[in-house]
Amino acid sequence: MEQYVIKGGNPLVGEVEIGGAKNAALAILAASIMADETVTIDNLPDVRDINVLLEAIKGIGAIVDRLDAHTVKINGSTISGMSVDYEYIKKIRASYYLLGALLGKYKRAEVALPGGCDIGSRPIDLHLKGFRALGATVDIQHGLIAAQAEHLKGTHIYLDKVSVGATINIMMAAAMAEGKTIIENAAKEPHVVDVANFLNSMGAGIRGAGTDVIRIVGVEKLHKTEYSIIPDQIEAGTFMFAAAATRGDVTVKNVIPKHLEATTAKLLEVGCEVEEFDDAVRVVCAKRMHHTQVTTLPYPGFPTDMQPQMAVILGIAEGTSTVTESIFENRFKYVDELTRMGANIKVESNIAIITGVEGYTGARVSAPDLRAGAALVIAGLAAEGITIVDDIYYVERGYEHFEEKLASLGAQIEKVSSEKEIQKFTLKVS
């Protein structure tokens, strides 16, 4: 297994290019099979989750032509099977987007029911409620979801909870249903808007994405398109927080500043300077940050995917802060790891009470999930001494060339896969 090994203490300084949004790309790749012509997608992040989903799309018979790390052509005309193997769902839950895409196009689909996840149980009842409302019969047997419909008929769907996945999955199925569909209490994330824009570029009739009411007029066919994925707001936020934690001066490039508003607001609250440009944001943090309160909320609130990173910078800020996780029920698993680096955090139900300490000390820690793993790397960059982060395949699910991008900003970090390499690194930096 591979690890990151880090010598902390270097302020991150310089510029870093942000890649395409993983959570937009996963849904857009699934939606691309809905045309019977070739769809070209670029600005794909070259990360594990994307590569697994492309394998799943190949697995149902679509033509997948990877032109380069960030560009792919997909043609869904050759799809032969409507059943997505369990192995793919086991690797990435987002394979369930193929349910909405296949049901919309072929009026039938079979996808394994995703299991639990590192951050919570993550049911998909709202997805299935939407499909049933559109007229599909949906059965769950032997761990498989089998959905089918004579035809899908547009309808009025109210989502009991704001759900990114349910909003996107239902939007895909409704895009090729007969008549009008209204989705109320829809998620407003930038990646929901990106998926709607992508489907519209294929000829769909979707209006209102980005608001809590999305109106869809179904069409019979979708056609070819060329599309570029929006920048990843969570990758951008992660680098902005790494700059703050190391008292650095970093400009994240190729971003949409509006998508970063909640993240930027918190950096300003804790005392960092943030400068916005058309497609870049600069973070300067010259002094110790101070405490604040954060609650994760659906967009445009503070993103749950930035919650571990927020806790890391508050862990070395002055004063006592609170971080309330309102989206997922088990997203504080990293706290025990961070405590081993000297953090003083108490978790009570869905609230972390953080008493800022002067600084972290390096330790051997293990990434419990994707965003927590990235947060532990940030802690290592700020820590005094050497930090080793195990289980970094979690981090590589959503961050492309993470250690290389950090090293280009002055971090002393390497990806290693043996104790010998760890010792070599430790000798080199001591």
Ligand code: EPZ
């Ligand atoms: C997406 O997950 C993202 N994943 C998550 O990012 C992100 O944390 C989440 O949205 C919230 O922004 C992808 O886009 C692939 P939800 P998703 O449906 O769609 C409950 C990352 O780090 N719920 O908005 O699964 C659910 O349990 C990942 O990149 C139901 O109860 O999130 C949660 O409490 C982690 N029933 C809440 O809603 C349902 O049918 C929000 O979940 C669906 C969801």
